[in-house]
Amino acid sequence: HPHLPPSLPASSSLVIMAGTVMLAYYFEYTDTFTVHVQGFFCYDTAYTKPYLGPEDRSAVPPVLLYAVVAGLPTLLITITETVLFLVQYTSKEFDRSEKTLATGDCCYLNPLVRRTFRFLGVYTFGLFTVDIFVNAGQVVTGNLAPYFLTVCKPNYTALGCQQALRYISHQEACTGNQDDILRARKTFPSKEAALSVYAALYLAMYVTCTVQAKGTRLAKPVLSLGLICLAFLTGLNRVAEYRNHWSDVIAGFIIGTAIATFLVVCVVHNFKGKLLLNEESLAEQQTNTAMLNTSRVESPLEKCNEVTVFFTVTAVMNA
Structure with a gap:
């Protein structure tokens, strides 16, 4: 999940844990x-x-x-x-x-x-x-x-x-x-x-x-x-x-x-x-989806450009 803090890989965690246990063993025994x-x-x-x-x-x-x-x-x-x-x-x-x-x-x-x-x-x-x-x-x-x-x-x-x-x-x-x-x-x-x-x-x-x-x-x-x-x-x-x-x-x-x-x-x-972030994660996912949908809406300027191109092509063909 992009909004959750990244965690160490399992292999790195095992290496760190093993090193800690070994150091404690050398100190203790x-x-x-x-x-x-x-x-x-x-x-x-x-x-x-x-x-x-x-x-x-x-x-x-x-x-x-x-x-x-x-x-x-x-x-x-x-x-x-x-x-x-x-x-x-x-x-x-x-x-x-x-x-x-x-x-x-x-x-x-x-x-x-x-x-x-x-x-x-x-x-x-x-x-x-x-x-x-x-x-x-x-x-x-x-x-x-x-x-x-x-x-x-x-x-x-x-x-x-x-x-x-x-x-x-x-x-x-x-x-x-x-x-x-x-x-x-x-x-x-x-x-x-x-x-x-x-x-x-x-x-x-x-x-x-x-x-x-x-x-x-x-x-x-x-x-x-x-x-x-x-x-x-x-x-x-x-x-x-x-x-x-x-x-x-x-x-x-x-x-x-x-x-x-x-x-x-x-x-x-x-x-x-x-397990305790379900509602927050759902809200964040819905917000991200809404933002993506909003970014895909065409602006009035883009519509105007499409109409201009259409009439230009039609005039050339009639000519």
């Missing part, structure tokens, strides 16, 4: 990118909070968070798109316009499948993008967790920490478990806060923009605020368990909010797809 070793002051109380155990013992474990972030949007978007499709499928306007918009020379693409895959694909791309931004920030900064010195277990006597203001910058200062130490160096920004607020904000904007049924004027804000509240509680839990600083959580919220807003506004255009 390989040591390709070395974490910056940030130093610390002896006896710094900002890093002596108790260590409450691995992430699996958290009130919001990674398995639960990733399951909700991946499963809830998929379920909600699929159900909503199915309901919207069934409601509009029964209308006559849908039958006329959707065939015109979606039928090509060789095939017909179901609008339900097209819209659902579009919104879920963009959401999935955003998840991996958030993960890349967060991992990049953690690797570059190497910010220390509140429990860093608890798992680091430095030998203060050997380090010469008779003075609390002594700054320790070498990696061999720690004697604790290396996995716990590495995890304690990757806290800024908070991945849990970024992923939770991204999922909550994307779903909140999706529900607000797509659901236009009567009686949802209050239900949509309640659902949106509930999702955002869950994301805020996730960040609050990270601080309460001494796994992140407030600055880590706030930075994660900013990253998740920025990416979700950008994708919704600039990529999916506030979820306004072909």
